[in-house]
Each structure stands twice: as C-alpha cells, then as structure tokens.
Amino acid sequence: MTVSTALEGHVEKVARSLLGMRLRTEFEGRATEVMLTEVEAYGGSDDSASHAYRGPTQRNRSMFGPPGTLYVYRSYGVHWCANIAAGPEGRGRAVLIRGGVPLEGMAVMQQRRGRADQLTDGPGKLAQALGINGSHDGTNVLDGPVRLLARHQDTPGIVATPRVGISTARDRPWRFVMVR
DNA sequence: GGCAAGATCCTCT
DNA sequence: GAGGATCTTGCCA
Numbered sequence: 001m002t003v004s005t006a007l008e009g010h011v012e013k014v015a016r017s018l019l020g021m022r023l024r025t026e027f028e029g030r031a032t033e034v035m036l037t038e039v040e041a042y043g044g045s046d047d048s049a050s051h052a053y054r055g056p057t058q059r060n061r062s063m064f065g066p067p068g069t070l071y072v073y074r075s076y077g078v079h080w081c082a083n084i085a086a087g088p089e090g091r092g093r094a095v096l097i098r099g100g101v102p103l104e105g106m107a108v109m110q111q112r113r114g115r116a117d118q119l120t121d122g123p124g125k126l127a128q129a130l131g132i133n134g135s136h137d138g139t140n141v142l143d144g145p146v147r148l149l150a151r152h153q154d155t156p157g158i159v160a161t162p163r164v165g166i167s168t169a170r171d172r173p174w175r176f177v178m179v180r
Numbered sequence: 181g182g183c184a185a186g187a188t189c190c191t192c193t
Numbered sequence: 194g195a196g197g198a199t200c201t202t203g204c205c206a
Contacts, residue, residue: 040187049187051202059201077200079188096187124188165187 003141003148007067007086011093012174014067014086015041016158018095019178022103022149023141025130032105032130034120035152036097040163041174042083044092049169052092062138063092070146072127072137079124082132084141084148098123098164098175103152156180 006017024033042050044063051060051073062071067087071094075081083094100120102109109119109129120126127133132146141148157179162170 042187051187054203057202073187074200076186076188076198078198081187083187098187118189122188163187167186 001151003150004068007084007142007148009086011041011043011086011095014084015039015095015174015176018084018097018148019158019176020151020153020155022152023097023100023130024104024147024149025132025145026147027131027145030105030108030131032108033103033149034100034126034130035103036100037178038099039176040096040098041086041176042094042096047169047172049163049166049172050092050094052094056092060092063094064090065138066140068140068142068148070132070136070139070141070144072132072134074134075124080127080133081123082127082130082136082146096123097126100126102129 018036018039022035044052052063056064062069063085065085066089069085071083082097086093110116113119113129119129136146155178159177159179160173161175163175
C-alpha cells in the first residue's frame with residue numbers, strides 16, 4: 001500500500017492504516033523520524049468531539065483540506081498537536097497523531113524535548129520532538145517539510161479503544177494503538 | 181466584549 | 194494525585 005492510497009477512504013480506516021508508517025521531518029539539516037503507534041480518528045460535522053464539528057474556522061481550516069494536509073493546533077495554549085487530514089476534501093475529517101517510537105534523530109529529539117526520556121509518547125511531546133509547530137499547519141505530508149513515509153513494519157495487532165481527553169462522543173472506539 | 185473550557189504536559193507533594 | 198502554565202475558540206450578553 002502506498003502512502004497516498006493509505007489516506008483514502010473512511011477516516012477510521014485511514015487511522016488504522018497510519019499505524020506502523022513513518023513520520024519524518026528534516027529541518028536545518030537535522031532529521032528526525034518516528035514510527036506511528038498511536039492515533040485517533042476524528043470525524044467532521046457528525047462528530048461532536050472533533051474540532052471540525054461546527055464547520056471550518058480560521059483555526060481548523062486545514063482539517064477540511066485534501067487528504068494529507070497537516071493540521072497543527074495549539075493545545076491548552078502550550079503544546080502543538082499534529083493531525084493529518086483524511087478527506088474527502090471539505091469534510092473536516094482527520095487523524096490525530098498521539099504517539100510513536102523514535103527511529104532516527106534521537107539526539108535531536110532529546111535536545112528539543114530537553115530530556116532523555118518520554119520523547120514521543122504523547123501528542124504534544126511527539127510534535128515537539130519532531131519540531132512540528134504552527135508554521136507547518138496547512139502543509140501536505142506527501143510533499144511538504146513533514147513527510148509521511150511507507151510502513152516501517154507490519155502491524156501484528158491493532159487495539160481500538162475510546163478516545164482520550166475529550167468530554168463528548170466518548171462512545172466511539174476511534175483510538176487505535178499498535179500492539180505486538 | 182467578557183468568560184469558560186479545552187484532542188496536554190510537567191513539577192511538586 | 195493534584196494543580197499550574199497559557200492562548201484560542203465559541204457562546205452569551
């Protein structure tokens with residue numbers, strides 16, 4: 001499966017497809033790369049927990065872009081969180097990147113994070129470790145500075161659980177975690 | 181125009 | 194385990 005085809009179809013399927021794939025950034029000659037192990041699917045106007053629930057705004061417009069559009073938002077005024085729009089364009093569906101395991105650029109991640117442990121085990125931490133911030137909002141992971149790459153390894157098992165940190169629509173098991 | 185809440189993380193107790 | 198940091202958005206007056 002190619003990267004672009006993995007971004008097609010229902011957001012729930014896209015979220016599953018992203019597990020095991022690699023997310024790579026390369027800024028100022030410093031490359032970092034992780035394998036995605038934890039994601040969450042968010043719908044559009046039919047998902048009350050989604051930022052896109054009330055339609056496009058100045059902040060969330062990237063969610064409504066074509067598949068592969070990067071949606072970066074500030075969480076609690078402190079952290080950056082990265083999503084990948086899943087399309088179809090205009091529906092506001094996206095996959096939140098919640099966690100991964102470092103593959104390359106450990107030293108860079110440790111420097112950005114200011115610590116040696118817990119580099120990429122949360123949405124805000126992963127974005128910080130990869131150097132993702134608001135300036136990358138609206139870029140595309142197929143040809144932009146933040147690049148989604150082919151699968152690092154197969155995913156032996158995927159566990160679906162309720163999403164984390166939200167107060168509505170908790171009944172949807174749209175959080176997907178890779179197990180081995 | 182003001183206010184409350186939020187897809188989080190870190191530090192301190 | 195609890196609380197603070199810090200800013201954008203949506204809702205209501």
